[in-house]
Amino acid sequence: MRSTMEPTGRPRVVMLVDNTVDGDSRVQKAARAMADYGWDVHLIGRSTTPAPEEYALGAATVHRLPLEAVPARKSLLDRAMRLRFPLMYKNNGLADVVQRDVGISKTEEVQRSFAPGARARGVLPRPMRDLAGKVRRRFLQTRVRQTRAGFRWRGRRTHGRLQTFDAAMWKALAGNGAWRRLDPTPLRYDVTYGPLIEALRPALVHAHDYRMIGVGARAVARARSRGERVRLLYDAHEFVPGITNPAGSRWLASQTLYEREYFKCADAVVTVSEPLADLLVAEHGLAERPAVVLNTPPRTPSAAPAPGVRAACGLPAETPLAVYCGGAAEPRGLHTLVGTLALLPDLHVALVINTLDSPYVQGLVATAEAAGAADRLHLMGYVPYAELPAFLASADVGVHPLRRGPVNHEVALSTKFFEFLQARIPVVVSDVRAMSEAVADMGIGESFASEDTADLARALTAVLVAPETYRKPYTDPDLLDRYTWEAQAEHYETLYHRLLD
Template sequence: MRLDADPAGQAPRARVVMLVDNGVEGDSRVQKAARSAADAGWDVTLLGCARIDEERSWQLGRARVRVLPMGGAPAGTPSGIRGLRHRLVIRGGLPLSMARLARRPIEHAQVRFWRVVQGDRAWRRLEPGLWGYERLLGPAIDELRPDLIHAHDFRMLGVGVRAAQRARADGRRVSLVWDAHEWLPGARPRRDNARWLPAHLAYVREYVPHADAVVTVSETLADLLVRDHALTERPTVLLNAPVTADERPADGGPGPDLRQLCGVDRRTPLLVYSGALAAQRGVDTVIAALPRLPGVHLALVVGDPAAAYVRELVAGAGRLGVADRVHLVPYVPHGQLVEFLSAADVGLIPIHHWPNHEIALITKFFEYSHARLPIVVSDVKTMAETVRATGQGEVFRARDTADLVRAVRAVLADPRRYQAAYEGPDSPLPGWTWEAQADRLDALYRRLLPALAGHADDDQETAEVNAR
């Protein structure tokens, strides 16, 4: 195992490389994991990737972030299918709808054939674009010579496993942690083809047995992973909970004000939805409810206000005559988000029924909770059960506009009734913090690297002394 001395003369630290298949900035779980591990004394480099022109790097607390450029167009479509699309559509052989139908039977035949021929190795033929992550990130991992690799989400699992295998072949012992962010069999395919899901399922099945430990986002998902992969050790659950310490702007001033950005005063009822927007998130049901909620405003805290689906929602609000009550608000740093959201009256989670929606307490659920907002959530299983048990909000039938109106009216009529769930000795909030999850992650790293845990202690103590 290789340890490098800190440039400031501090104790050497065990190297952790975290991997993620995105540009890092919009992924709060990954950011929190990297930052908290570095704060605990581990030498953390977070490697991401994005379609950018050149590498980007920055510090995230004591963790280093590097986002590597992915060149070219998205890969993954076998050349035979691309050729078929060209012949049937570009050359005018068939209308687009008929071409899609023709393409589908060929894709299903491909899946059946390669499964028979190669079993779980079939992803190499069905989703060859996965090799792009290997070619991009593999050399960077090898150069960093980690003691532990933490692979976030399903695409990074194989990249991390192969890097650990190369290190072991070179005589270095490297531990591999897989962080399962979602239940892949219940995920919505990222591309419209019949190969995507079976290819990625095969990819995960091939590499899960090589992980030294698995972590995931909920107890329900932990159960599913044990069942699907015959895990001998139950995954460690790290909830997508927020950091409770404030992260103030560098100038020491207050963070952004949600109501000010929306142009509404304290007396105006304000609903908030924070996070990614897509049809399955159910925000169209909220827009449809606004005409029956006179005087109520809606804040949409979104990463890209110019995205096509966001424009579609705004256009729908305009047709209903409520566009003046819908406000697009940009993201704020995740450390400021809880305080930012607390200015609203109700936190919304109107998501549709979908397997992954049923099993998780999602990030915004905890963010709303720490903002002490009453929550109005659709009747997806885990979150609905939690809200009913705690009394922190109301549950409505997914996609049912009238029932959403009922739930919002109930909360606005007596908000203190729901906020009381966050107070007193029975409050769930102490266990719903990232700090509590970070302790579990640190304990897992120490168990996997017992010989190096002391170095993390030494470095953390030195940093704390220097900070005083």
């Protein structure tokens, strides 16, 4: 049996991603498609187990590696926290262990007082041991309290002036290279993935998303230093300066500087939407506009109405059913969709989501219960991406209530938008720019004011009253063919040949 590391006679492509591959439909589709085109594709991702993993994904090979550690970098905020709370433990997990130890110590003291037959003899008299135990417990509890207070204090200042100053100081000292001091996480991927990339000796490194651009650029530089001819393709999945993250301004500054340092190392850039391509040109002063590969689903032979989400909900054909698929988090605006259950008494809502028991999802359930509509909210787990359009097709409308404001929301043409399209169901989206414009241009649905439950109810009513108006554009086969993964993957194939021929 041939080793996956041996040359195959075909040009070898190494794709890089910073996740576990599972759940990343774009990366999976890219690896499968380019392997089907005849490239020798190896996809490297992160493992959640201590041992490396390898498996086939279609004709591609997936390698998952456990991340190596690199020295952590303390921020000014971390140092200020330790000065203010000098007795705190390094994390809350350790404080939990110590708190349990305090409880054990207290139990031992109670035993000595009230279970004399079980007393353990010692050198010190019992009163002295009890006193020493009390002193020790009081000290440990002080440390536990400082730990809790310290991390609360830090959490309130994640987006504060000290973090901003910290980032500005390192940027002034080290320029784009300041990310090494602010957040060296990319170096973990570099030391983990680098040896395997070198062993695979690719002709092309395809770096997916911003965290991989530096890993790919450094691997390509090392290969070129050995006299190898290697190209780098950067697949920009989002606009990094526009990322919203609870880690704060220091973290965001680090990611932005990191991408900026390596951006122009790429021999070509591809991205996920036309508006994002425009932003990348403006942000990085690109002479050549990035190619666009939309994150569309694979071609489906039909959008048969059953079995599917309607059957999973146990609903008859005449019951109005709205569906959402994707991540369940507050920025996705699912609370706005669930809120319409109180305004539309016949409507059922199905959420095909990544988690069924998070605090946010529990809040959605509570909202439905408060409206007396718990039986009209249906929660279910993810469906494989290749099956999803057919699964969604029995719904009356697909809804994406994404919150307005963040740049990446405004420029997104999300996967679920195209999954609704391939399911041939009407689409209702919030008034984020790219998707609301696409819905209006195609004539396949309505948009509503973000986080306005009443306006979403209006848009849903318009679609449910006249569904054929919004389904009519799907009778044009060119519309559906243009937005399939098979059509989009041709852009990758063109880019690969341009870089390597």
